[in-house]
Amino acid sequence: MIRLLIVDDHPAMRAGLTAVLRAEPGIVPLGTASSAEDLGPTLTRTRPDVVLLDYHLPGADGLKLCRQLKRTVPAPAVLLYSAYADSAMVVPAILAGADGILNKSAPAAELFDALRAVARGDRVLPPVPRELLEAAGQRVEPEDLPILAMMVDGTPMAEVAEVLRQPVRELARRVDVMIERLRVEIAAV
Amino acid sequence: MTGRRRDRGTLRTLRDERWFALLSMTRVFGAALAIALLLAHQVTHADPGLAVLTVVWTPASLLVLRRTQHEPWAPAVWAGDTLAALGLVLAGGDWRSPFYVFALTTLVLPATSLPWRRAVAWGVGFSVLYGLVALLTNQLPADTLTNTIRLETLATHLFVPVVVATMLAYSSVLLGRLRDARGQSERLALQAERQRIAWELHDSAKQRVHAAHLMLSALDGGATHDQNRALLDGALAELRNATADMETSVAELRTPLDGRPVDELLRERAAELSQTGVAHIDVAGRLPALPPLVAAHTYRIAAEALTNAVRHAGCSAITVTLASAPQEVTLVIADDGVGMPAEPRPGGHGLRSMHGRAETIGARLHIGPGPGGRGTAVALALPHPGGSP
Numbered sequence: 001m002i003r004l005l006i007v008d009d010h011p012a013m014r015a016g017l018t019a020v021l022r023a024e025p026g027i028v029p030l031g032t033a034s035s036a037e038d039l040g041p042t043l044t045r046t047r048p049d050v051v052l053l054d055y056h057l058p059g060a061d062g063l064k065l066c067r068q069l070k071r072t073v074p075a076p077a078v079l080l081y082s083a084y085a086d087s088a089m090v091v092p093a094i095l096a097g098a099d100g101i102l103n104k105s106a107p108a109a110e111l112f113d114a115l116r117a118v119a120r121g122d123r124v125l126p127p128v129p130r131e132l133l134e135a136a137g138q139r140v141e142p143e144d145l146p147i148l149a150m151m152v153d154g155t156p157m158a159e160v161a162e163v164l165r166q167p168v169r170e171l172a173r174r175v176d177v178m179i180e181r182l183r184v185e186i187a188a189v
Numbered sequence: 190m191t192g193r194r195r196d197r198g199t200l201r202t203l204r205d206e207r208w209f210a211l212l213s214m215t216r217v218f219g220a221a222l223a224i225a226l227l228l229a230h231q232v233t234h235a236d237p238g239l240a241v242l243t244v245v246w247t248p249a250s251l252l253v254l255r256r257t258q259h260e261p262w263a264p265a266v267w268a269g270d271t272l273a274a275l276g277l278v279l280a281g282g283d284w285r286s287p288f289y290v291f292a293l294t295t296l297v298l299p300a301t302s303l304p305w306r307r308a309v310a311w312g313v314g315f316s317v318l319y320g321l322v323a324l325l326t327n328q329l330p331a332d333t334l335t336n337t338i339r340l341e342t343l344a345t346h347l348f349v350p351v352v353v354a355t356m357l358a359y360s361s362v363l364l365g366r367l368r369d370a371r372g373q374s375e376r377l378a379l380q381a382e383r384q385r386i387a388w389e390l391h392d393s394a395k396q397r398v399h400a401a402h403l404m405l406s407a408l409d410g411g412a413t414h415d416q417n418r419a420l421l422d423g424a425l426a427e428l429r430n431a432t433a434d435m436e437t438s439v440a441e442l443r444t445p446l447d448g449r450p451v452d453e454l455l456r457e458r459a460a461e462l463s464q465t466g467v468a469h470i471d472v473a474g475r476l477p478a479l480p481p482l483v484a485a486h487t488y489r490i491a492a493e494a495l496t497n498a499v500r501h502a503g504c505s506a507i508t509v510t511l512a513s514a515p516q517e518v519t520l521v522i523a524d525d526g527v528g529m530p531a532e533p534r535p536g537g538h539g540l541r542s543m544h545g546r547a548e549t550i551g552a553r554l555h556i557g558p559g560p561g562g563r564g565t566a567v568a569l570a571l572p573h574p575g576g577s578p
Binding site: 107108132 | 391392393395396397399400401402403404406407425429432465467499500501541
């Protein structure tokens, strides 16, 4: 059984998702949150296995929220749910620790599969195109390149910290800076 | 776009006409003054003749100036106009001429139409010529008190044209800047409005469509009846097309094609993508003007095809062939890469949205192996915008 929390600012999307996911055996929507402020209390109350997180939330962006979610103990799996189909979002999503990214236009069956996969601990990420990775590499500090490479490869942050002999806290700070640089502005899509 | 271009045109005409109105007013006033002075005092032996000449020359010169105002050789006409006015001064036989104000009006068009440095130079040139006329009329001051006063008058006569030309040029520049600033702020306001609409479209309408699509797609397994199945598939396809439509509208609102021709935009996009160094992109041929919605979808389909080729095809060369036949317009984007995968990429949304867009504008889209079975070719055929139905 997958215990799921839905975070989306649009009521139609929350209602639709809840209805569809409630009907699916093995997935239990525990509740919904419409904003970052809403998320905190709901999270402590429900303790979900998976959070289905809207990429674009008003006020706070999904990536930052994703980072926060992945820092909580125990951290839930996060599936980013985006209305835009752009692979440029994948690199920042990986850095933010998302376990998967899915387009909102995907049919329900794909959503169920993706939720089950991230709940199992798998990653549901489209392949990162070579030139996108090159472009990302050019936008971050040269000394951060190993971090980028390891994380895109799927290395957990704790392991990256160990390899680089750096405190996790310092690593998290550098990753935050990278996300800021690589973030895909909606206006540019 | 036509609207905006027309607006800009109107603005320009208004500005030019404003200066021409100033010219007409001052010239008529200058002519009236000259005639009054000629008739009130005896200036030369041929005053009535000069008065008649002024009455004829004033409207004639205005007519010629109006007709030639926008010609590239207009400065030659202005120079002729200046020389004619100085001729009238010369005919008066004295540089303290009734035609002085009349002559000053020849500065209006050059001072307001030329770039400001040249405008000021024109004013200085006028003063130099006027000084020559003063020499020719042989009324140069000698060394007495009266002559000091006359010397001062001459200095004023020579200084005024420079001042007039400078001030006119300055006002013209200021008006131009004002107009630019107003246009800029209008553009910004328009852009902000577009952003707002785009955001609403994306934030509200698109989310609802996504929700509806998701709910319907959850019915997929339940609808076993053939007829229901077909209806459901149809509804899902419509919702996907609606999403593609909205994406185009949002993209159009954020970075509008602005009525620019699709082929020009594609060349720009190709140049941008070529710079990544992945593949060489060659764009050949032209497209006819397309209706705005068709143009927007066509451009987005072609741009998506280019992006896909660069990202996924692993190719070294991409050719874009644009052609226009009497019945249809075709775009072919072919690459020499690895070709289409047998299984679609996970999360691949681009192809679906390309088909959705093509359907929306009634175009045929074919995506398959390239010429000779190598690479991938994306062929889009749309009905000719001017062709018979």
